[in-house]
Amino acid sequence: MGAKPAHSGICVAEGFKAAGTACGLKADGSLDLCVIAAEKRCAAAATFTTNAFRAAPIEVTMEHIKDGYLQAVVVNSGNANAWTGERGVEDARSMAGILAEKTGVDARDVAVASTGPIGRFLDMDKIAGGIAEAAGRLDREGCDDAARAIMTTDTRPKEAAWDHGDFRVGGMAKGAGMIKPDMATMLAFITTDAVTTPERLQRALRKAVDETFNRITIDGCTSTNDMVLALASGASGTDPDGGELEGALHEACSNLARNIVEDGEGATKLVAVRVHEARDMAEARHAAAAVAESALVKTALFGGDPNWGRVVQALGQAVKDIEAGKVRVRIGGITAAAAGEPAGAESGSLEAAVAGGEIGLDIFLGRGGAAIEILTCDYSYDYVKINAEYHS
Amino acid sequence: MGAKPAHSGICVAEGFKAAGTACGLKADGSLDLCVIAAEKRCAAAATFTTNAFRAAPIEVTMEHIKDGYLQAVVVNSGNANAWTGERGVEDARSMAGILAEKTGVDARDVAVASTGPIGRFLDMDKIAGGIAEAAGRLDREGCDDAARAIMTTDTRPKEAAWDHGDFRVGGMAKGAGMIKPDMATMLAFITTDAVTTPERLQRALRKAVDETFNRITIDGCTSTNDMVLALASGASGTDPDGGELEGALHEACSNLARNIVEDGEGATKLVAVRVHEARDMAEARHAAAAVAESALVKTALFGGDPNWGRVVQALGQAVKDIEAGKVRVRIGGITAAAAGEPAGAESGSLEAAVAGGEIGLDIFLGRGGAAIEILTCDYSYDYVKINAEYHS
Numbered sequence: 001m002g003a004k005p006a007h008s009g010i011c012v013a014e015g016f017k018a019a020g021t022a023c024g025l026k027a028d029g030s031l032d033l034c035v036i037a038a039e040k041r042c043a044a045a046a047t048f049t050t051n052a053f054r055a056a057p058i059e060v061t062m063e064h065i066k067d068g069y070l071q072a073v074v075v076n077s078g079n080a081n082a083w084t085g086e087r088g089v090e091d092a093r094s095m096a097g098i099l100a101e102k103t104g105v106d107a108r109d110v111a112v113a114s115t116g117p118i119g120r121f122l123d124m125d126k127i128a129g130g131i132a133e134a135a136g137r138l139d140r141e142g143c144d145d146a147a148r149a150i151m152t153t154d155t156r157p158k159e160a161a162w163d164h165g166d167f168r169v170g171g172m173a174k175g176a177g178m179i180k181p182d183m184a185t186m187l188a189f190i191t192t193d194a195v196t197t198p199e200r201l202q203r204a205l206r207k208a209v210d211e212t213f214n215r216i217t218i219d220g221c222t223s224t225n226d227m228v229l230a231l232a233s234g235a236s237g238t239d240p241d242g243g244e245l246e247g248a249l250h251e252a253c254s255n256l257a258r259n260i261v262e263d264g265e266g267a268t269k270l271v272a273v274r275v276h277e278a279r280d281m282a283e284a285r286h287a288a289a290a291v292a293e294s295a296l297v298k299t300a301l302f303g304g305d306p307n308w309g310r311v312v313q314a315l316g317q318a319v320k321d322i323e324a325g326k327v328r329v330r331i332g333g334i335t336a337a338a339a340g341e342p343a344g345a346e347s348g349s350l351e352a353a354v355a356g357g358e359i360g361l362d363i364f365l366g367r368g369g370a371a372i373e374i375l376t377c378d379y380s381y382d383y384v385k386i387n388a389e390y391h392s
Numbered sequence: 393m394g395a396k397p398a399h400s401g402i403c404v405a406e407g408f409k410a411a412g413t414a415c416g417l418k419a420d421g422s423l424d425l426c427v428i429a430a431e432k433r434c435a436a437a438a439t440f441t442t443n444a445f446r447a448a449p450i451e452v453t454m455e456h457i458k459d460g461y462l463q464a465v466v467v468n469s470g471n472a473n474a475w476t477g478e479r480g481v482e483d484a485r486s487m488a489g490i491l492a493e494k495t496g497v498d499a500r501d502v503a504v505a506s507t508g509p510i511g512r513f514l515d516m517d518k519i520a521g522g523i524a525e526a527a528g529r530l531d532r533e534g535c536d537d538a539a540r541a542i543m544t545t546d547t548r549p550k551e552a553a554w555d556h557g558d559f560r561v562g563g564m565a566k567g568a569g570m571i572k573p574d575m576a577t578m579l580a581f582i583t584t585d586a587v588t589t590p591e592r593l594q595r596a597l598r599k600a601v602d603e604t605f606n607r608i609t610i611d612g613c614t615s616t617n618d619m620v621l622a623l624a625s626g627a628s629g630t631d632p633d634g635g636e637l638e639g640a641l642h643e644a645c646s647n648l649a650r651n652i653v654e655d656g657e658g659a660t661k662l663v664a665v666r667v668h669e670a671r672d673m674a675e676a677r678h679a680a681a682a683v684a685e686s687a688l689v690k691t692a693l694f695g696g697d698p699n700w701g702r703v704v705q706a707l708g709q710a711v712k713d714i715e716a717g718k719v720r721v722r723i724g725g726i727t728a729a730a731a732g733e734p735a736g737a738e739s740g741s742l743e744a745a746v747a748g749g750e751i752g753l754d755i756f757l758g759r760g761g762a763a764i765e766i767l768t769c770d771y772s773y774d775y776v777k778i779n780a781e782y783h784s
Contacts, residue, residue: 050709050712051705051708051709052707052708052709052711052712052713052714052716053704053705053707053708053714053716053732080701082701083701083704083716083729083732083733083734084732084733084734085716085731085732085733087733088733117699117701118701118702118704118705119700119701119704119729119734120734121734219687219688220686220687221686221687221688221702221705221706221709222705222709223705224704224705224708294612294613295611295612295613295687295771295775295779296611296613296779299775299776299779299780300779300780302776302780303779303780303781304780305780307509308511309472309474309475309509309510309511310510310613312445312475312510312511312616313443313445313510313613313614313615313616314613315444315445316443316444316445316446316616317442317443317444317613317614319444320442320444321444322444322445324444324445324475324477337475337511339477340445340475340476340477341475341476341477341479341480342475342476342511342512342513379687379776380776380780381773381776381777383687383691383776384691384694384771384772384773384775384776385773387687387688387691387692387695388691388692388694388695388696388697388772389695
């Protein structure tokens with residue numbers, strides 16, 4: 001496809017403006033509200049959290065995207081507006097209404113997203129002020145502020161931008177905790193100026209999300225507020241075929257997903273858990289997730305310990321009829337265990353394989369032909385610190 | 393039953409002797425091998441790990457207990473003898489053989505257990521020396537040394553002893569990490585001088601384990617080496633009825649299980665997660681485990697944060713068709729959330745409820761009549777430290 005980064009973020013695609021502001025939801029005064037607005041109604045697609053307790057903004061956005069079109073987005077951080085009942089839904093609806101009033105967009109074409117602690121009502125005076133201010137400063141240069149305004153425990157903004165010649169794809173995401181596969185996922189916003197229909201965009205987005213965001217895990221916890229939203233303005237005049245659009249979305253989602261894991265709460269290492277020779281994709285995913293979510297594996301890797309015993313412990317717990325004699329475990333390409341025994345790797349070689357910032361764990365089940373890669377990170381002192389101190 | 397502690401440990405029951413020694417498997421020279429021996433063959437019962445990769449000593453003990461009787465036990469810490477293939481099984485069989493030779497017991501009446509890092513071959517010279525030494529020092533006073541010799545990351549030995557008048561029940565256990573429900577469980581040894589059959593003992597043990605050890609979790613990880621073994625010497629001459637025997641075993645297992653959670657790796661708080669009004673026991677267990685295993689809930693409690701938002705997040709992830717409007721969450725008896733909204737608890741009251749060393753989380757699902765309690769602990773800096781530094 002010859003894709004290469006152009007500008008950063010969601011405004012690389014023609015037809016989009018953004019702005020971020022600090023409306024006071026975050027006690028430290030940092031950016032906590034952003035808006036994205038398109039010149040015209042966009043074909044829209046989204047995937048949402050699979051958590052049963054969907055947050056209020058998820059409910060409202062699901063309602064507004066039903067007809068396949070959206071024109072603007074408002075997002076706040078510092079409060080998830082989750083487990084806030086009917087009042088929460090009214091507040092989310094008001095957020096859409098206020099942005100509609102300030103921009104002339106129909107309120108039913110506004111998506112709403114929130115992220116932060118669960119179980120608090122929004123301060124709507126602050127929100128209203130923030131939306132008014134951000135709407136007044138909408139600009140193609142506003143994407144960096146927008147990406148910062150959706151951060152919670154993230155240490156850095158996460159943006160991606162590709163110029164595919166005839167059309168462009170941009171994106172931004174947040175997420176460092178409450179991240180696990182099989183979500184619809186955390187907050188991510190993708191824009192493109194390609195011409196497409198809501199149906200084709202949804203199909204391409206669903207596939208891209210399943211292969212990227214749904215294959216990362218930080219702590220095994222699926223948020224109540226996860227959402228990936230894609231907007232296509234059509235401003236480029238280019239109508240890429242299904243494969244090209246899928247590839248472009250995959251590239252953007254893959255980059256943002258990897259960014260999220262690299263910025264995992266307290267993370268010091270990126271860990272790629274690859275399961276091979278599984279019976280089917282469900283088994284591959286289940287086995288890979290069991291290893292990627294094991295607190296014992298994650299703390300060992302933080303400690304620089306190539307503890308493959310904990311890897312096989314997790315496998316044996318997850319797949320009850322697995323045979324030790326057929327399983328092989330490689331760490332950084334070095335066979336650590338095979339045929340139910342230690343493989344006798346050269347002393348020090350496995351330690352070296354886990355010493356760096358990126359670790360590859362390849363696990364061969366000897367049961368079939370399915371394979372998957374799940375990205376995760378280690379558990380450090382800072383993981384505990386961040387989650388013990390990030391009070392509700 | 394009028395049960396009250398008599399002496400400590402497994403030797404409270406008539407007919408049992410024990411000894412512990414340091415044979416050199418642990419680098420720091422602490423106790424790492426113990427033996428238990430009965431005067432006569434005992435009715436025996438056991439539950440074993442459900443991990444697919446059962447360790448070699450588990451295989452050997454399963455074979456030896458088939459006829460329902462055992463007379464002696466040998467246990468080492470410092471090496472799990474797991475993922476050690478055929479050689480591991482031969483080593484475990486040798487452990488039984490050496491103890492048989494030193495005590496005159498039939499090798500097929502010896503149970504073998506191991507705990508420690510996975511994936512290393514045993515140093516059989518050290519093991520043989522240790523068994524010889526311990527067998528030469530068997531004594532009713534040896535139970536405390538035995539309880540110390542099975543420790544790994546445990547900070548203290550775990551023993552229990554009850555005098556039921558006509559008969560006695562004693563026990564010892566180890567475990568601080570790789571602990572989660574639905575195991576058969578970690579290492580625990582129960583002795584009684586009651587008269588019973590292997591069948592009745594197995595039934596009583598299975599019930600007791602299911603209601604105690606299988607309702608604790610520290611890190612969600614089921615070990616390859618878990619085993620609970622009960623031996624009945626019959627030396628008291630008392631043949632308690634089914635209910636009395638079950639009650640006595642339940643009491644012993646419950647005490648040891650709670651001890652394990654209190655000594656959870658890095659634990660600073662004991663957390664009782666009680667799920668009420670579930671549709672059935674499977675749902676109750678699934679929901680309670682989801683909360684008890686949530687890294688976000690556990691780190692929040694370490695930080696003294698009554699973060700019920702993370703509790704509902706875990707519930708909504710685990711039970712996909714749950715209705716927020718019917719769910720209530722109480723922390724320390726105070727309603728924190730109900731009907732999909734914050735319950736408006738008095739400021740500071742929830743913080744006070746999680747400030748102590750014991751925390752009760754009561755979760756009402758509003759779906760049925762099943763209830764369960766699962767015990768867990770918090771995740772602290774020391775949890776990460778212990779598991780990053782306990783190298784394989």
